[in-house]
Amino acid sequence: MKRFSVQVSSGRDGQDGQPAVGPIYRNCLSANDFPPPDPDLSTAWDSFRLAAEKYPTNKMLGWRNFINGKWGPYVWKTYEQVFQEVLAVGSALRACGAQPGARIGIYGANCPEWIVAMEACNAHSLVCVPLYDTLGPGAVNFIVEHAEIDYVFVQHNKLEELLNPACSSARRLRSIVCFTSFTEEEKQKAGDIGIEAYSWDQFLHMGKENPSDPLPPQSINICTIMYTSGTSGEPKGVVLTHENIAMVIRGLDLFMNQFEDKMTADDVYLSFLPLAHILDRGIEEYFFRKGASIGYYHGVLYSLTLFCFRY
Structure with missing residues (x-):
């Protein structure tokens, strides 16, 4: 049997009031x-850009449309198609006034637009800040203010939370972009508090x-701020640099190469976490690095089964 870990230090028995310590293992x-x-990989932007150059016609992002009362088969965009959308979204952010280092919120379930917005941030040295309302009541309001977010990409069913008067920090936003489109009432609500509202x-x-030409980041630049509930108090922001993300990809690549069944560009990942x-x-950054495909679930978590992924 192949082993993937090795002992690098011995444990010790507890003594003199000190607890026992077990042995330490490493990969x-x-x-x-x-x-x-x-x-060749020092930033998250390097990973995506190089993949788009190497695998332009590979399927990258997939989703299912709701047609005649049921979910249809997966529809796909290639790496080249996604790359062009990323360039357009990045240019639009710059046209709205976003400068390198600006904090960009993304609020919604996993979907292709989420990734396009994320990669647009990477292209222009902007900081991606995911918003996650299950951290608790008021978490979105707190994160928008705490992270000093100026622009937000948002799923349509999350608009009510973002434009709710209780979300007072939304008044600091300059623009919001819906993954689909706004109703006239929603655009009016946004306009009433000084926010420019754009459909996708x-x-x-x-x-x-x-x-606008991309302004690629350096490895030391902040890539994302990910918030966690921690153990008490308000959500805690974890600051991750592009080097951090690059090393996550590198680590996954080295780890997966230890197995006989190698990762290839033909692999497909069902994204729902x-x-x-x-x-x-x-995981998704690693799949992009390999030129593989990611299909996004339809948003109803409890209905996922082993047979729901129709490739």
Whole structure:
């Protein structure tokens, strides 16, 4: 049987009031030292850009449309199609006044638009801040203010929470972009508190009409701030640099290469764990690195089964 861990230090018995300590194990690849970084991968933007160049026609992001009362088969966008959308969304953010280092909120369930917004942030050295309302009542209001968010991408069914008068920090926002579109009433609510509201298609059009070259980040630049509930008090923001994300991808790559069944560009991942958590974010970044495909679940978690993924 192949072993993937090795003991690097012995444990000790408890004595003189000190607790016992068990032996320490590490992955075989880091028994003596950590593996070196990938020289071609220093930022999250590097990973996506290089994948789009290498696998332009591969299926990248998939989703299912609700047709005639039921969910249809997966529809896909290629790496090249997604790359062009990323360029447009990034340009639109710049046209709205976003400068490198600005905090960009993303509020909604996993979907292709979530990833496009995230990669647009990476392209222009903007900081992606996922908003996650299950952290508790008022968490979105707290995070928008605490992270000093100026722009938010939002799923339509989350608009009510964001535009609720109780979410007082929304008044600091300059623009919100809906993954689909706004009703006139929703646009009016946003306008009443000084927020420019854009549908997804409007934002794409703005970016295409006002193109801006990407401003790629350095490895030391902040990539994302991920909030966690912690053990008490308000949500805690975990600051992750592009180097952090690059090393997550590198670590997953090295780990997966230890198995006989290698990861390939033909693999497909069903995304339903929240992108607001680093586990799913890391997995999806790794799949992009490999030119593989990610299909997003339809948003109804309890209805997921082994047979729901119709590739």
